Amino acid sequence: MYLTEEQTAFVDSIRRMVERHIAPIAAEIDESDRFPEELVPVFGDMGLLQQWVPEEYGGPGGNLTLLCLAKHEIAKVSMACSILAGQNSIGMALPILHFGTEEQKRRFLPLSAKGRTLTAVAMSEPHCGSDVAAMDGISAFMVDTKTPGFKVGRNERKMGLGGVPNVQLFFENMRVPIENRLGEEGQGFKACMHILNLNRPTVAAASIGLGQGALDAAIAYAKERKAFGKAIASNQGLQWMIADMAIQLEAARALLFECTRQVDMGDFSQLSMMASMAKCFGSDVAMKVTTDAVQIFGGVGYLKDYPVERMMRDAKINQIWEGTNQIQRIVISRHLLGREA
Numbered sequence: 001m002y003l004t005e006e007q008t009a010f011v012d013s014i015r016r017m018v019e020r021h022i023a024p025i026a027a028e029i030d031e032s033d034r035f036p037e038e039l040v041p042v043f044g045d046m047g048l049l050q051q052w053v054p055e056e057y058g059g060p061g062g063n064l065t066l067l068c069l070a071k072h073e074i075a076k077v078s079m080a081c082s083i084l085a086g087q088n089s090i091g092m093a094l095p096i097l098h099f100g101t102e103e104q105k106r107r108f109l110p111l112s113a114k115g116r117t118l119t120a121v122a123m124s125e126p127h128c129g130s131d132v133a134a135m136d137g138i139s140a141f142m143v144d145t146k147t148p149g150f151k152v153g154r155n156e157r158k159m160g161l162g163g164v165p166n167v168q169l170f171f172e173n174m175r176v177p178i179e180n181r182l183g184e185e186g187q188g189f190k191a192c193m194h195i196l197n198l199n200r201p202t203v204a205a206a207s208i209g210l211g212q213g214a215l216d217a218a219i220a221y222a223k224e225r226k227a228f229g230k231a232i233a234s235n236q237g238l239q240w241m242i243a244d245m246a247i248q249l250e251a252a253r254a255l256l257f258e259c260t261r262q263v264d265m266g267d268f269s270q271l272s273m274m275a276s277m278a279k280c281f282g283s284d285v286a287m288k289v290t291t292d293a294v295q296i297f298g299g300v301g302y303l304k305d306y307p308v309e310r311m312m313r314d315a316k317i318n319q320i321w322e323g324t325n326q327i328q329r330i331v332i333s334r335h336l337l338g339r340e341a
C-alpha cells in the first residue's frame with residue numbers, strides 16, 4: 001500500500017513503540033487479563049488516545065487514515081493493545097466534534113487532548129442487542145463517572161482480548177445536567193449511528209493488522225519447520241493457502257483505505273455503506289486468515305507457546321461488536337436495494 005512520507009514516518013514511530021512497549025507484554029496481558037496501565041501515558045504522549053482532537057483544542061489533529069494505520073500496526077502484535085489507540089474517539093472526541101456545542105468542545109476536548117483520560121461508550125442495552133433502533137427517541141449524554149448512580153458491573157470473562165476490560169455500565173436514578181446532553185433531544189440514535197460509522201473502519205484496521213501479524217508468523221514458521229525432510233513451505237498446498245491469505249488481506253486493506261480516504265476528504269456520502277463493507281470484509285478475512293495460520297502451525301498452533309491461537313481468539317470479536325456482520329450486510333443491502341426491498 002502506498003504511504004506518503006508523513007504516513008511512513010508515523011507508521012515507523014508506531015512500529016518502534018510496539019517493539020519496545022507492546023511485544024514484551026502481548027502474551028502476558030492475554031494470559032493474566034491485566035489491563036496494561038503503563039501504556040496509557042505512552043499512547044497519550046504519541047497522541048494515540050486522542051488522534052481526532054483538532055490542534056485548536058490542543059490535540060494532534062489526526063484523521064481516520066492515521067488512526068487506522070496506527071491500529072493496523074499495533075494489532076499485528078496485539079489486538080488488545082490496538083483497542084487503546086483512539087480510545088477517546090468513539091466515547092468522547094467524535095461525539096463532541098460532530099454533535100457538541102462550542103462550549104462543550106472547549107470544555108471537554110482539551111481534557112481529552114492531554115492524552116490521559118479514558119472513556120467508555122454505552123450504546124446498547126443487553127435486551128436490544130442488534131436491534132438498537134428499538135431504543136429510538138433516546139438522547140445522548142456525557143456522564144462523569146463521579147455522578148451518583150454510576151455503577152460498573154463485573155469484568156466479563158471472554159474468549160479473547162485478555163487485558164481489555166469489558167463491563168456493563170449502570171446509570172441508576174441518575175440526574176445529568178442538561179448541558180451534558182449531546183445534540184438535540186431525541187436525536188441520540190442518529191448521533192450514535194454516525195459515530196459508529198466513523199469508528200467501524202478502525203475495527204477493520206485492527207482486524208487486518210491482526211491478520212497480517214498471523215500471516216507473517218505463519219510464513220516465518222512455514223520456512224523454518226521441516227516435515228518429510230523439507231520445509232513445509234515447499235508444499236504447494238501451503239503455498240496456495242499463504243497466497244490466498246495475502247490476497248484477502250491486501251483486498252481488505254484496499255477497501256479500508258478507500259473508505260478512510262473518502263472520509264478524510266470530507267465526503268460522507270458513501271460512509272455508512274463503505275464503513276460496513278470495510279468492517280465486515282476486514283473482520284471476516286481476519287477470522288479466516290488467523291484460523292489458517294493456526295492450521296499452518298499444526299499442533300503447536302493450538303498451544304499458547306505461539307501467538308497464532310491468541311490471534312484466532314481475538315479475531316472473533318470483530319465479527320460481533322460494533323454491529324454483527326449480519327447487521328453490516330443488512331446495512332449494505334439496504335443501500336443497494338432500498339429499505340423497502
Ligand SMILES: Cc1cc2nc3c(=O)[nH]c(=O)nc-3n(C[C@H](O)[C@H](O)[C@H](O)COP(=O)(O)OP(=O)(O)OC[C@H]3O[C@@H](n4cnc5c(N)ncnc54)[C@H](O)[C@@H]3O)c2cc1C
Nearest residue numbers: 121122123124128129130131166320321322323324326327
Ligand atoms: C466483548 C464485548 C464488548 C462489547 N462492548 C460494547 C460497548 O462498548 N458498547 C455497547 O453498546 N455494546 C457493546 N457490546 C455489545 C455488542 O455490540 C453486541 O453483543 C452486538 O451488537 C450483538 O448484539 P447481541 O449480542 O445482543 O446479539 P443479538 O442481537 O441477540 O444477535 C444474535 C445473532 O442473531 C443475529 N441477528 C440478529 N438480528 C438479525 C437480523 N435482523 N438478521 C440477521 N441476523 C440477525 C446476529 O447477527 C447474531 O448472530 C460488546 C459485546 C462484547 C462481547
